[in-house]
Amino acid sequence: MKAFALVRPSSATGAVQALAEGGAVALKANGIDLLDRMKERVDEPERVVSLASAAGLAELTARGDGALRIGALVTLQMLADSADVQRLAPSLAKAAGLAASPQLRRRATLGGNLGQHTRCGYYRHLSFPCLKRGAEACPVRAETGVQDTAGIFGNGVCASAHPSSVAPVLGSLGAVVHFEGPGGARQVAFPDLWAQPERGRASDLSLAAGDVITAVEIPPVPGPGGFGYEEVRVKAAFDWALVSAAVRIQGGVGKVSGGSIWLGAVAPTPIRAVAAEALLKGLVTEALAEKVGAAAAEGATPLAGNAYKVQLVKVAVKRALLEAAGRPA
Secondary structure, three states, X not given: OOXXXXXXXXXXXXXXXXXXXXXXXXXXXXOHHXXXXXXXXXXXXXXXXXXXXXXXXXXXXXXXXXXXXXXXXXXHHXXXXXHHHHHHOHHHHHHHHHOOOHHHHOOOEHHHHHHOOOOOHHHHOOOOOOHHHOOOXXXXXXXXXXXXXXXXXXXXXXXXXXXXXXXXXXXXXXXXXXXXXXXXXXXXXXXXXXXXXXXXXXXXXXOOOOOEEEEEEEOOOOOOEXXXXXXXXXXXXXXXXXXXXXXXXXXXXXXXXXXXXEEEOOOOOOEEOHHHHOOOOEEOOHHHHHHHHHHHOOOOOOOOOOOHHXXXXXHHHHHHHHHHOOOOO
């Protein structure tokens, strides 16, 4: 790892100012992902701006109307253990509790989980070319590329798969992301947080390099409904999902009158399954859940080595929907 200077501002505003000083600089939450990249020399910043001492970023509050405001430095374990999150957004508590390992969940943060870079081996190892690091094309798309964990949607330019466990859940909950940058404090709707891949752009976030995520707000859930989250992975623990699905439904017990479905680990960014959402009507049966799962897989463009992920999408969405309706598979 290359030597670097550590900067520890006492506020998000101070972090923004430190980032604006220029040079080779990187932002660090608790450093799980960044330090991995620095060890591999994928990132070699001269200065690392740490948020560890920034006040107010590790707070989790529930409002009386049912809204949640979660600071960017709230850890995944705090999300999993929070009674408020378990009550108001149980799918978020479940996703956070499944991520990584107990040790990492106590360090990894909400903001870091959203902002982490792809786990694609071509990006993570300098011996391979990578579009995100400036190569002419994505090597995963070549016939010789390793494709088993790659994306099956939106993979025409880059076949990476975004690894965030909590991102699809936040999408299904209609989250709003608050951030601070040189232009002051702002917010962005969750679908607008993500940027499509392009050559030389490592981050999957639409935010500028000098922007700092400060909090995520989850609005009150309108009326009765249910929540579901399902992921499929190779190992039962300490592994990234091959496919994940988050479902939030509206309606009474066993019935659905609408909702939201988001997928993770299948595209360079988390994606919304709009065609599947259109089928969220009526009594939730096994047959309906299968139809919704099949619709979620529509439009997939799998590569030769990851066609199996199409079936995983169908299964994950089906199970998440049944869970949301109180009828786990």
